[in-house]
Amino acid sequence: xxxxxxxxxxxxxxxxxxxxxxxxxxxxxxxxxxxxxxxxxxxxxxxxxxxxxxxxxxxxxxxxxxxxxxxxxxxxxxxxxxxxxxxxxxxxxxxxxxxxxxxxxxxxxxxxxxxxxxxxxxxxxxxxxxxxxxxxxxxxxxxxxxxxxxxxxxxxxxxxxxxxxxxxxxxxxxxxxxx
Numbered sequence: 001x002x003x004x005x006x007x008x009x010x011x012x013x014x015x016x017x018x019x020x021x022x023x024x025x026x027x028x029x030x031x032x033x034x035x036x037x038x039x040x041x042x043x044x045x046x047x048x049x050x051x052x053x054x055x056x057x058x059x060x061x062x063x064x065x066x067x068x069x070x071x072x073x074x075x076x077x078x079x080x081x082x083x084x085x086x087x088x089x090x091x092x093x094x095x096x097x098x099x100x101x102x103x104x105x106x107x108x109x110x111x112x113x114x115x116x117x118x119x120x121x122x123x124x125x126x127x128x129x130x131x132x133x134x135x136x137x138x139x140x141x142x143x144x145x146x147x148x149x150x151x152x153x154x155x156x157x158x159x160x161x162x163x164x165x166x167x168x169x170x171x172x173x174x175x176x177x178x179x
Contacts, residue, residue, distance in 0.1 A: 001015050001016070001017065001018070001061070002015065002016050002017070002018055002020075003015045003026075003037055003039060003046055004037065005034035005035065005036075005037050005048060006034075007031075007032065007033045007034055007035070010028065011028075011031045011032050011033060011034060012025050012026075012027055012028040012031065012034070013025075013026050013027040013028075013031070013034055013037065013046060013048055013059070013063075014026060015046075015061065017154070017155050017156050018153045018154040018155065019153035019154065019155050019161075019162035019164070020153075021155065021156070021162070022156060025063070026046065026059060026061070026062065026063035027046075027048070027057075027059055027063055027066065030053075031050060031053070032050055032052035032053050033050055033051045033052035033053075034048045034049065034050050035049055035050070035051050035079065036048065036049040036078070036079060036080050036081035036090070037049075037081060038081040038082050038083040038088065039083070040083050044060055044061045045058050045059070045060055045061070045065075045083075046058065046059055046060070046061065047069070047081060047083055047088060047103070048081070049075075049078055049079075049081050049090065051078070051079075053071070054071060054072055054073065054075055054076050055068055055069075055070065055071040055072075055075070056068070056069040056070050056071075056075065056078075056081070056088060056090075056101065056106070057069060058103070068106075069088065069101065069103055069106045070101055070106030070107075070109070071106075074109060075090075075092075075099075075101075075109075076094070077092050077093045077094035077095075078090045078091065078092055078093070078099070079091050079093045079119050079120070080118070080119060080120040080121040081121070082121045082122055082123045083103065083123070084123040084125060086102060086103060086104060087100045087101060087102060087103060088100070088101040088102075088103045089101075089112075089121050089123060090121060091115070091118045091119065091120070091121050092111075093118075093119065095114070096114050096115050096116065096117065096118060097111040097112070097113065097114050097115075098111070098112045098113045098114075098115065098118070098121065099111055099112070100112050133158060134158075135154060135158040135159070135161075136152070136154060136155070136158065136159055136160055136161035137152035137153070137154055137161050144176075146161045146163065147163075147176050148161070148163035148164070148176050149163070149165075149176060149177045149178045150163070150164065150165045150166050150169065150178045151163065151164040151165065151166065152164075163175055163176050163178075165178035166178065
């Protein structure tokens with residue numbers, strides 16, 4: 001799945017298949033400007049930062065079990081969001097510090113370090129890199145991902161895929177080759 005935020009005409013947190021199909025709103029109320037998003041892949045939770053409401057909230061992948069982690073002035077200038085173990089990590093763009101927030105107890109907030117210029121944060125740790133099973137977009141014997149001549153996108157599950165073409169090309173009637 002692909003998870004993303006939107007604060008155009010109607011602010012929301014959404015999910016869809018990797019090919020853009022099955023687009024679903026998982027949060028569409030009491031939300032104004034969701035600008036950062038982080039996933040707990042193990043427990044299947046979506047965390048987001050709302051810069052208008054000065055809040056960090058969470059829901060499960062279906063949009064249930066919503067609650068606020070932290071809200072208020074102390075998180076007014078946050079950007080970027082990452083989750084690892086018991087903590088959320090974010091950047092305070094006002095004083096350029098990295099903050100660690102206990103995701104179970106929002107009162108435990110610590111500044112860890114200062115940076116010259118940061119707008120995003122990611123956690124790279126071996127335990128967060130899940131093993132990949134064989135999938136529909138694996139390269140075939142001719143070097144084409146999933147048998148697609150240009151782009152292969154996973155669909156509703158790891159066994160299904162959709163072929164797409166680069167800009168300026170159209171998908172042929174075989175559903176794989178681009179012309």
